[in-house]
Amino acid sequence: MAERSPKSVLFVCLGNICRSPIAEAVFRKLAADQNVSDNWRIDSAATSTYEVGNPPDYRGQSCMRKHGIPMSHTARQVLYWNLTCVFCYSGPLTVVLFPTGTWAVPQTQEL
Numbered sequence: 001m002a003e004r005s006p007k008s009v010l011f012v013c014l015g016n017i018c019r020s021p022i023a024e025a026v027f028r029k030l031a032a033d034q035n036v037s038d039n040w041r042i043d044s045a046a047t048s049t050y051e052v053g054n055p056p057d058y059r060g061q062s063c064m065r066k067h068g069i070p071m072s073h074t075a076r077q078v079l080y081w082n083l084t085c086v087f088c089y090s091g092p093l094t095v096v097l098f099p100t101g102t103w104a105v106p107q108t109q110e111l
Contacts, residue, residue, distance in 0.1 A: 008041040016046030016075040021056040025064055025071040045078035052077055 011023040024044035031037045046052065054075045055061070064071040 004039075006039050006041050009043075010078070011044040012047060012078055013044075014046060014048050015051035015054075016044055016073075016077075017051045017054055017057045018060055020044035020046070021071065021073040021075075022060045022064065024073065025069050029069045044073065045076050047078060049077050051075040 009027060011020040011027070013019040021044050024042055027040075028037070028042050031040050031042065052075050056071060056073050056075075061071060
């Protein structure tokens with residue numbers, strides 16, 4: 001039987017220090033709790049370069065600690081990735097990610 005490749009999910013926001021790393025951390029925790037982490041490639045990224053190299057915002061880190069969710073991330077800009085799903089946290093970001101259909105693979109839809 002052929003080995004199944006993992007599904008992939010990329011959470012995207014403007015700077016990759018607030019919304020997307022929080023979503024990444026929560027998704028990682030949920031996958032770990034369900035013992036399905038090996039079935040997923042999970043990441044987050046920014047559409048801009050404003051915060052590249054910076055850690056997540058202190059408020060998000062505090063919230064994750066409060067809820068016992070591990071969070072270790074350094075902001076980076078989004079690059080092409082063979083994706084199963086992309087989650088954007090603002091309508092205008094979808095325009096940035098899908099201007100020519102480059103990212104619009106059959107499994108990816110705007111939600």
